Every structure is written in C-alpha cells, then in structure tokens.
Amino acid sequence: MARRRKGREISGWLVVDKPSGMTSTAVVNKVRWAFDAKKAGHAGTLDPDATGVLAVALGEATKTVPYITDALKCYRFTVRLGQATTTDDAEGAVIATSDLRPDDAAIEAALARFRGEIMQVPPQFSAVKIEGERAYDIARAGEEMDLAARPLWVESLTITARPDADHVELEMVCGKGGYVRSIARDLGAALGCHGHVLRLRRLWSGPFTAEAGTTIEQIDNLARTEALDDLLLPLEMGLADLPELPATAEGAARLRNGNPGMVISSDAEWGEEAWASHQGRAVAVGVYRSGELHPSRVFNL
Incomplete structure (x- = not known):
C-alpha cells in the first residue's frame, strides 16, 4: 500500500x-x-x-x-560572442572560437530571423525526452543526438545593451517551450562568430x-x-489569461460534482475555455457552451 x-x-x-x-x-x-x-x-x-x-x-x-x-514569458540575457560551448551556456566546455565580432547593426539584422514563429532545436543538454531518456543524460554519457526542431513563438527580441565587443545583452518575450540557450547558439551561428549564454534572468512569467x-x-x-x-x-492568478464566468449557487454546486453548471454572464465565446467562480473563488475550468461551463478540472477549495 x-x-x-x-x-x-x-x-x-x-x-x-x-x-x-x-x-x-x-x-x-x-x-x-x-x-x-x-x-x-x-x-x-x-x-x-x-x-x-x-x-x-x-x-x-x-x-x-x-x-x-x-503564458508569455520575458527573459533578459547576456550572450558571449566568439565562443561555442557543449551546453550552450557558460557551464559547458568551449568547443569552438572565432575572432569575428559583429557590430550592433549586424546583430540587429540577424535578430530579425528569430522573431515571430520560428523553429528551434533544443540544446543537447536539455530535459527533452528521447525514447524515454532525458537528453541531458544522453549528452553526459558523451553521445550526440539529432534533436528535432520545435515551433516557438517569439513576441519580441531586442538589444538592451552592448557592454563591449565580446558581449551583447538581449531581452526576449516568447511563448511556451523556448530555450534561451538555443537563441544564443543560433544567433552566434547566424553571425558566423559562435555564441553562448553567459547570464540569464526571467523577468516575468504570465x-x-x-x-x-x-x-x-x-x-x-x-x-x-x-x-x-x-x-x-x-x-x-493562474487563470488570469482565461475568461472568468460567475456561476449561480446551483451551477457552482453542479460544477463541484463534475457536472455542467449554469453561469450568470459571459464574455466567452461558445466552445472557448474559461473558468467559473462563485463568491470570488475558482470552482472549475472547462468549456463554455450555451450558458453553461462544462468542467475539465474542478477545484476543491
């Protein structure tokens, strides 16, 4: 037991x-x-x-x-130009170097290809699963993998500072599943000088x-x-991006039992995911249809 x-x-x-x-x-x-x-x-x-x-x-x-x-997330990070590493950050061993140092205009021009809907290959040292194993476990064993590219929405990617020729500070707002280390790696490759993440801070998440x-x-x-x-x-607060639907007392009781429940008013469209509240507390998340919420998750509060 x-x-x-x-x-x-x-x-x-x-x-x-x-x-x-x-x-x-x-x-x-x-x-x-x-x-x-x-x-x-x-x-x-x-x-x-x-x-x-x-x-x-x-x-x-x-x-x-x-x-x-x-939800969208915002990262501020520093890219070290001129060096590629095994992990795409400062923890890894340097595996390639370059004396080329692009100017701000070249970096700004290269950033354009990393905005909007892009395809991104995760780092070798990442939590991506390969046939049930984590990529970082395979990488630590000294094996290389062909990781599939994944779609990523990049809302914005801008230069915030250029402390010196070796470093550029960037800020990125992106969707789910983004790897900042991959951005640094691929930016360095696009510039022909290599690159890796030196410092990384997540400023906000949702x-x-x-x-x-x-x-x-x-x-x-x-x-x-x-x-x-x-x-x-x-x-x-975890439901901030979904429409809130006030439920009737009877509707709340039905929702708590996993059944569709009546909501008083709604800005949600038919078939849209939303959450129902009663007396200021979340009752359930589900799909809105014809004056009712059909629950997929119920909260026991």
Missing part, C-alpha cells in the same frame, strides 16, 4: 526569485517544506545558473500550472514578476509561520 504524503492542504502561488546555483526542483522542495504543504509543483523550469521568476504552485493551484506554462518575488532567504526565515502564508497569492 502506497504511503500517503503528509502535509497541509494549502493552495495558492508563491513567486520565487530563484537564485543562481539552485535547481528548480530544489526550489519547489524548499517551498513545500517551508509551507508544510502536501502538494507542490512549478510552472516552467529554469536552468540552475539562471535567476528570476519561478512560480511555485501549492495544492489545488497545481491544476492551473498548464496555463502559466503556456502575471508573475521577479520584482515581486520572494527570496530563498525570506522563505528560510519565515518557514512554518503565518507570515509566510501571507505571501501566498490566490490560485485564481
């Missing part, structure tokens, strides 16, 4: 400003411990050396993780910002206290 995980039934979001040198999994485990939470997960992995927004969901908020994962994030030091200092609970954001 499987052991039942202990912990509190607590739900909501904690936005962590992840420090460099810590894995996303370690952050989630730290947050779960600090809240004594029964269940936790995160919306979008950050590389260990990356910093910035890591949105951690507790309890019922884990059901809203896909909507934050799918409705969550690094500026409003909680530090690991704060989490440690406030662990297992009401003051930490006060930092928890409502589950509903």
Whole structure:
C-alpha cells in the first residue's frame, strides 16, 4: 500500500526569485517544506545558473500550472560572442572560437530571423525526452543526438545593451517551450562568430514578476509561520489569461460534482475555455457552451 504524503492542504502561488546555483526542483522542495504543504509543483523550469521568476504552485493551484506554462514569458540575457560551448551556456566546455565580432547593426539584422514563429532545436543538454531518456543524460554519457526542431513563438527580441565587443545583452518575450540557450547558439551561428549564454534572468512569467518575488532567504526565515502564508497569492492568478464566468449557487454546486453548471454572464465565446467562480473563488475550468461551463478540472477549495 502506497504511503500517503503528509502535509497541509494549502493552495495558492508563491513567486520565487530563484537564485543562481539552485535547481528548480530544489526550489519547489524548499517551498513545500517551508509551507508544510502536501502538494507542490512549478510552472516552467529554469536552468540552475539562471535567476528570476519561478512560480511555485501549492495544492489545488497545481491544476492551473498548464496555463502559466503556456503564458508569455520575458527573459533578459547576456550572450558571449566568439565562443561555442557543449551546453550552450557558460557551464559547458568551449568547443569552438572565432575572432569575428559583429557590430550592433549586424546583430540587429540577424535578430530579425528569430522573431515571430520560428523553429528551434533544443540544446543537447536539455530535459527533452528521447525514447524515454532525458537528453541531458544522453549528452553526459558523451553521445550526440539529432534533436528535432520545435515551433516557438517569439513576441519580441531586442538589444538592451552592448557592454563591449565580446558581449551583447538581449531581452526576449516568447511563448511556451523556448530555450534561451538555443537563441544564443543560433544567433552566434547566424553571425558566423559562435555564441553562448553567459547570464540569464526571467523577468516575468504570465502575471508573475521577479520584482515581486520572494527570496530563498525570506522563505528560510519565515518557514512554518503565518507570515509566510501571507505571501501566498490566490490560485485564481493562474487563470488570469482565461475568461472568468460567475456561476449561480446551483451551477457552482453542479460544477463541484463534475457536472455542467449554469453561469450568470459571459464574455466567452461558445466552445472557448474559461473558468467559473462563485463568491470570488475558482470552482472549475472547462468549456463554455450555451450558458453553461462544462468542467475539465474542478477545484476543491
């Protein structure tokens, strides 16, 4: 018989400003411990050396993780020109170099091909699965893979600074599944000079910002206290990109049992995904049809 995980039934979001040198999994485990939470997960992995927004969901908020994962995200990063590495970041070994240093105009011209709908090949050291194995495990074993290109929407990609000839700072807003390391690698290849990510920070993810994030030091200092609970954001923030449909009392009761429930009003179109609320709290996510929400996920709050 499987052991039942202990912990509190607590739900909501904690936005962590992840420090460099810590894995996303370690952050989630730290947050779960600090809240004594029964269940936790995160919306979008950050590389260990990356910093910035890591949105951690507790309890019922884990059901809203896909909507934050799918939301637009903003990254600020520094590309080191003139060097390619095995990992496409500063952790890897240098495998190619170039004395060429393109000017700002050349970089700006090259960036055009990385905007809009693009196809991107993930780094060899990534969490992509190849026949059940993680790519980084295969890469660590010294094997090379032919990873398939994947579509990525890049809303914007701009130069924010050029500290010197070896470095360029960029800011990118993109959709789900983007690898900043691949952008740096491919930009370097397009410029004919090689490139890799030197520093990376996620500024925001959906409705969550690094500026409003909680530090690991704060989490440690406030662990297992009401003051930490006060930092928890409502589950509903994970549904910010979906239309909200107020439900009738009877409709809310039906939705909680997994049945279609009546909603009072709607800006949603027929067949659109939306969420129903009652007395300010989320009841369910589902598809809106003819005055009712047909639930796919129900929240036990």
